[in-house]
Amino acid sequence: MQFFADVAVVGLRILLAVYAVFIVYQCFGSMRRQKRQEAPLVMLYNKTIREKIPVLCWENSIGRSKGSDIVISDPTVSRNHCVLLRRKDGWFVSDSDSKSGTKVNGRPVASRHRLSLDDEIQIGSTTLCLRRADEFRGEVPHHWFFSKGSSKPSVSAPLLLILVNLFHLFMAVEVCIAYHQFCLQAFEVWLAMVLFSWLLYTFSRGVFLRKNFELETLALFLTGTGALLLVEQNIMDSWIQIIAAMVGAVGYMLMLLFIANPDRIVKWRMAVMIIALGFLAINLIFGVVEFGAANRIYIGGVSLQPSEIVKIAYIFVGASALDHLQTKRNLLEFIIFSALCVGALALMGDFGTALIFFVTFLVISIIRSGDYKTVILAVAGAAFAVMLILQFKPYIADRFAIWGHALEDPYDAGYQQSGVLTYISSGGLFGTGVGNGILRYYGASETDLVFGIVSEEMGLIIALAIALVIFGLVIYSRAISTRSRSTFYSISACCAAAMMLTQTALNIFGSTDILPLTGVTLPFVSAGGSSMISCWGLLAFIKAADERTYSKAILNGKE
Numbered sequence: 001m002q003f004f005a006d007v008a009v010v011g012l013r014i015l016l017a018v019y020a021v022f023i024v025y026q027c028f029g030s031m032r033r034q035k036r037q038e039a040p041l042v043m044l045y046n047k048t049i050r051e052k053i054p055v056l057c058w059e060n061s062i063g064r065s066k067g068s069d070i071v072i073s074d075p076t077v078s079r080n081h082c083v084l085l086r087r088k089d090g091w092f093v094s095d096s097d098s099k100s101g102t103k104v105n106g107r108p109v110a111s112r113h114r115l116s117l118d119d120e121i122q123i124g125s126t127t128l129c130l131r132r133a134d135e136f137r138g139e140v141p142h143h144w145f146f147s148k149g150s151s152k153p154s155v156s157a158p159l160l161l162i163l164v165n166l167f168h169l170f171m172a173v174e175v176c177i178a179y180h181q182f183c184l185q186a187f188e189v190w191l192a193m194v195l196f197s198w199l200l201y202t203f204s205r206g207v208f209l210r211k212n213f214e215l216e217t218l219a220l221f222l223t224g225t226g227a228l229l230l231v232e233q234n235i236m237d238s239w240i241q242i243i244a245a246m247v248g249a250v251g252y253m254l255m256l257l258f259i260a261n262p263d264r265i266v267k268w269r270m271a272v273m274i275i276a277l278g279f280l281a282i283n284l285i286f287g288v289v290e291f292g293a294a295n296r297i298y299i300g301g302v303s304l305q306p307s308e309i310v311k312i313a314y315i316f317v318g319a320s321a322l323d324h325l326q327t328k329r330n331l332l333e334f335i336i337f338s339a340l341c342v343g344a345l346a347l348m349g350d351f352g353t354a355l356i357f358f359v360t361f362l363v364i365s366i367i368r369s370g371d372y373k374t375v376i377l378a379v380a381g382a383a384f385a386v387m388l389i390l391q392f393k394p395y396i397a398d399r400f401a402i403w404g405h406a407l408e409d410p411y412d413a414g415y416q417q418s419g420v421l422t423y424i425s426s427g428g429l430f431g432t433g434v435g436n437g438i439l440r441y442y443g444a445s446e447t448d449l450v451f452g453i454v455s456e457e458m459g460l461i462i463a464l465a466i467a468l469v470i471f472g473l474v475i476y477s478r479a480i481s482t483r484s485r486s487t488f489y490s491i492s493a494c495c496a497a498a499m500m501l502t503q504t505a506l507n508i509f510g511s512t513d514i515l516p517l518t519g520v521t522l523p524f525v526s527a528g529g530s531s532m533i534s535c536w537g538l539l540a541f542i543k544a545a546d547e548r549t550y551s552k553a554i555l556n557g558k559e
Helices: 002-033 157-179 184-207 214-229 235-258 262-286 306-319 328-348 351-369 372-392 394-399 415-427 450-458 460-483 487-511 529-545
Strands: 042-046 051-055 059-063 082-087 090-095 102-104 107-109 113-115 120-123 126-132 288-290 293-299 302-304
Touching (some): 002 157, 002 450, 059 487, 082 120, 090 107, 157 214, 184 214, 214 235, 214 460, 214 529, 235 529, 262 293, 262 328, 293 306, 306 328, 306 487, 328 351, 415 450, 415 460, 415 487, 450 460, 450 487, 487 529
Antiparallel strands (some): 042 051, 059 082, 090 113, 102 107, 102 120, 120 126, 288 293
């Protein structure tokens, strides 16, 4: 009898691994197969060289820079010359502080100037004529991620949710096996996740009229996995995770409504910047030092990390400004804002989050300007700042001295990383079972070392599937950015995914001694309410960039 019980337990672990891979595969497969708008919105006819250029987005930077949406190979055209954009009232063009200026039908323009069909835009020695989209007779660029045509149907959103619910149910069963008795708390957490999942689906499809649900399904998959891993360790943390996820999901839907109007984003840009700096200032004044960093404040016994919320504001500010996106003044404002954010985080001692912000700054700078000189200057400045920090705060260097040598000191400085490497190995492909791990008894196991817990208890296959979800979001964000309604959506989606990827890399590679252990969370999985809310907020940027999110009326400019 014991033999059959052991076989059933091993079978359950294998089933969980197969289930996880299947869920991830089907979600991204559904994203890939669903039809997107392929036809251009309008066409620009380059009268100088007689070239037809399809206009695919609502906002298009025009210039000589390779980073421009529409590249003009003319030495008299500035690198970032002007912006062509669409609003409810029609098409507009505005100059981006170019050297020679922008003219419409021979008249200079600076701010937004409304265009009509057959109007001529003069930039440098090049003349572009606005024409109807049906005059374009060519192939529209197609991103490799999306299938050109597939007869294979996608798995429906309700079925995907059922699969996720079953996956979490089997995790609850594994917790009971670890307890050697029925664990009511595990099933209460599972039931809460089921109700949360279906409420979110109902509101998304019924109230907010969102067409697709794959991104939310992946987020729910990771959220429930993290919450159920915490049941045996600290049931209160499980409930905090679910409550924080619900708060984050509400914020996620409100953000989608708020950023639906691109012009509203510009109006709130400065206010969001001031609020973000205010959050960091409060953290500097009232922050409590824990694990070497003063990145938490306590309100009524509840700890908060303001820097997690500032992540959302940082991308909002960096990606906004629309038709003034590429002006020097706008870029300078963002550089100053970035320096203040990173400087504040460095003063707190939160160097992991500071690094995430810095990498995001580099991504935004490249996408916005296409100017690698700015990036090189930023990297040089960061290297100089690190040298100063190590000079005046040498204890920080001691923190990273064990990097790459954890196994040489497994009982002291390399204790955590050595434990992760050891128990990842003992977990194998299918794990020891949820709740049966040893690593959960290590310090910060539910946050910094959570990848090790997943690997040990659920197996390396599921751990890699979780990492693949975050990596897949980067690929998906880049693919949908080619058809986003607004430059804001394109940039914010890519940067939100890049921020989550950087955070994931620091968490996974830090705990496995490939990178220094910086103490950042694994998105959606690690314990931490502030981190959970932040992750749902970042997901809103990716969701907003996908034109399938919107109704046909919005896409046609009628709303």
